[in-house]
Amino acid sequence: MPATLEFERPIQELETKIEELRKFSTEKGINLTNEIAILENRAREVRESIYGSLNSWQKVLIARHPERPNAYYYIKYLFTDFMELHGDRCFRDDPSVAGGIGRFNGRSVTVISHVKGKDTKENLARNFGMAHPEGYRKAIRLMKQAEKFKRPVITLIDTPGAYPGMGAEERGQSEAIAKSILTMAGLKVPIISVVIGEGGSGGALAFGVGDRILMQEHAVYSVITPEGYASILWKDSSRNREAAEAMKVTAQDLQKLGVADQIVSEPLGGAHRKPEVAADLLGQALAANLDELVGINTDILVANRYEKFRAMGNLAGTY
Amino acid sequence: MVLEFFRKQKYIAVQPEPVNRDIPEGIWVKCSRCNEIIFNKELDKNYKVCQKCGFHFRTSAYERIAMTLDEGTFEEMDTELLPVNPFKSAEYEEKLKAARKKSGLSESVVTGEGTLRGFPVVMVVMDSNYMMASMGTVAGEKIARAIEAAVEGHKPLIIFSASGGARMQEGILSLMQMAKTVAALDKLEKAGQLYISVMTDPTTGGVSASFASLGDIIIAEPGALIGFAGQRVIEQTIRQKLPEGFQRAEFYKSHGFVDMIVARTELNSTLANILELHLRGEK
Numbered sequence: 070m071p072a073t074l075e076f077e078r079p080i081q082e083l084e085t086k087i088e089e090l091r092k093f094s095t096e097k098g099i100n101l102t103n104e105i106a107i108l109e110n111r112a113r114e115v116r117e118s119i120y121g122s123l124n125s126w127q128k129v130l131i132a133r134h135p136e137r138p139n140a141y142y143y144i145k146y147l148f149t150d151f152m153e154l155h156g157d158r159c160f161r162d163d164p165s166v167a168g169g170i171g172r173f174n175g176r177s178v179t180v181i182s183h184v185k186g187k188d189t190k191e192n193l194a195r196n197f198g199m200a201h202p203e204g205y206r207k208a209i210r211l212m213k214q215a216e217k218f219k220r221p222v223i224t225l226i227d228t229p230g231a232y233p234g235m236g237a238e239e240r241g242q243s244e245a246i247a248k249s250i251l252t253m254a255g256l257k258v259p260i261i262s263v264v265i266g267e268g269g270s271g272g273a274l275a276f277g278v279g280d281r282i283l284m285q286e287h288a289v290y291s292v293i294t295p296e297g298y299a300s301i302l303w304k305d306s307s308r309n310r311e312a313a314e315a316m317k318v319t320a321q322d323l324q325k326l327g328v329a330d331q332i333v334s335e336p337l338g339g340a341h342r343k344p345e346v347a348a349d350l351l352g353q354a355l356a357a358n359l360d361e362l363v364g365i366n367t368d369i370l371v372a373n374r375y376e377k378f379r380a381m382g383n384l385a386g387t388y
Numbered sequence: 389m390v391l392e393f394f395r396k397q398k399y400i401a402v403q404p405e406p407v408n409r410d411i412p413e414g415i416w417v418k419c420s421r422c423n424e425i426i427f428n429k430e431l432d433k434n435y436k437v438c439q440k441c442g443f444h445f446r447t448s449a450y451e452r453i454a455m456t457l458d459e460g461t462f463e464e465m466d467t468e469l470l471p472v473n474p475f476k477s478a479e480y481e482e483k484l485k486a487a488r489k490k491s492g493l494s495e496s497v498v499t500g501e502g503t504l505r506g507f508p509v510v511m512v513v514m515d516s517n518y519m520m521a522s523m524g525t526v527a528g529e530k531i532a533r534a535i536e537a538a539v540e541g542h543k544p545l546i547i548f549s550a551s552g553g554a555r556m557q558e559g560i561l562s563l564m565q566m567a568k569t570v571a572a573l574d575k576l577e578k579a580g581q582l583y584i585s586v587m588t589d590p591t592t593g594g595v596s597a598s599f600a601s602l603g604d605i606i607i608a609e610p611g612a613l614i615g616f617a618g619q620r621v622i623e624q625t626i627r628q629k630l631p632e633g634f635q636r637a638e639f640y641k642s643h644g645f646v647d648m649i650v651a652r653t654e655l656n657s658t659l660a661n662i663l664e665l666h667l668r669g670e671k
């Protein structure tokens with residue numbers, strides 16, 4: 070069973086009770102079918118009620134859930150013959166970013182993603198999905214390669230943000246992110262960007278200039294972490310819940326704001342509860358969008374992408 | 389005026405610790421690097437650079453325009469674009485009001501066209517007096533429009549960046565301005581138009597990670613703070629103090645991300661030289 074979040078306690082308590090009853094029933098040979106059914110019904114209601122009305126902060130917690138499927142999970146599940154390609158040809162291979170070529174629905178595509186680790190050890194190796202400039206430069210290289218061979222690009226976004234460290238600054242974190250955005254803006258192949266967990270700041274946007282921006286149901290995407298927002302604007306990082314609400318970070322918010330084009334459903338309670346179901350749903354959404362995009366003439370595709378980002382923020386059409 | 393200047397000088401001379409004294413605002417200013425007390429009019433004459441130590445004071449957008457463009461040639465664009473409050477936050481409304489009062493501007497960016505020693509240019513200037521020149525949706529819109537004006541008018545573009553980064557109060561929409569402005573620069577790039585980026589103090593966050601870092605030529609002012617992450621955030625992450633000069637213009641140049649550092653007193657002639665070298669028979 071996945072690690073329980075604070076607000077999931079009532080669900081977990083019921084699930085534990087059901088488990089105990091089952092065990093008791095088998096061990097003692099007593100028929101408890103009715104009692105178990107009642108509790109299961111109750112658990113379903115509680116699940117639907119809790120997961121059906123998640124607030125922004127709870128969504129942040131699900132998006133950051135340690136067992137949430139990471140990009141590798143989806144890559145392995147959805148892309149056949151995936152071949153990872155390494156390095157920025159300049160400094161090193163950044164393990165926070167994965168990229169390569171694979172087959173999706175019979176079509177060759179380039180996949181680029183942030184990668185968070187599945188456990189502490191892998192997270193340390195992957196720097197918790199926080200890329201250095203060389204990660205973005207690897208991505209830029211692979212985007213240009215995709216353009217050369219006319220392969221669509223799929224980016225999977227899942228990062229708390231670009232890494233704020235000395236080496237990152239020395240090697241031009243700003244320039245690397247800016248170049249990645251520039252490369253995507255003019256890239257002559259279809260791009261689909263999906264936020265699969267946490268979309269944090271410029272580090273996320275560096276992979277986010279797609280013809281389509283998809284967000285998984287419980288993914289979040291924001292200009293700064295709620296903790297950062299609360300600490301800078303209110304000098305109180307404990308007001309993270311309030312900050313998450315104020316900033317509008319959920320997939321549902323972003324769709325209303327015209328940033329996310331489509332929300333990809335997740336299994337009840339989040340992708341980590343049934344990763345295969347989440348991956349199937351993501352695969353369906355990718356396939357539908359890709360089919361539409363590959364038919365569009367390149368010049369029109371790039372012009373549409375321009376108009377899409379050009380209009381960002383002009384909510385009321387005031388200018 | 390001259391008389392007043394000497395009288396004040398004398399007055400200072402009799403004070404043992406002039407730096408601790410209350411300085412009447414608007415007449416004198418203390419250099420934040422060398423503590424020299426400088427007569428405002430003198431500072432303005434020297435492009436707001438301390439004559440004693442070379443410290444570059446921050447400038448307002450209109451001061452910058454006056455220092456850069458030929459007198460009377462600046463025509464401002466999009467003055468009717470006023471900031472929006474997308475999430476209807478009362479707190480943000482107050483901040484906007486205070487920023488307007490402090491800076492005398494309606495947004496953090498001033499854009500327009502003019503000539504620089506006779507060369508027609510499109511110019512964008514960010515003003516740190518307005519909410520640390522953070523980039524919200526309207527600032528992004530003004531910058532994108534200015535870039536498009538450069539593309540359409542076949543004019544070189546000069547952007548003077550100064551910014552603490554994205555305007556957090558506008559949430560994800562402010563982040564998207566990075567993509568919006570950079571996409572516009574892609575058009576300029578493909579049109580073969582010149583873009584000179586001038587990084588002034590401070591050029592950080594979402595602004596440094598978008599248009600500011602994409603100039604054909606990137607100039608930085610001496611001592612300007614330039615970087616992606618805030619210094620406090622880096623220090624908290626790596627759990628150590630940052631060395632002196634980290635993320636300053638000189639650091640950024642030595643690491644290969646800035647073409648040259650130009651003192652403000654030389655900036656106008658440097659820009660004119662660059663424009664001259666890029667002439668393709670248009671003048």
Ligand SMILES: [Zn+2]
Binds near residue numbers: 420424
């Ligand atoms: Zn000085």
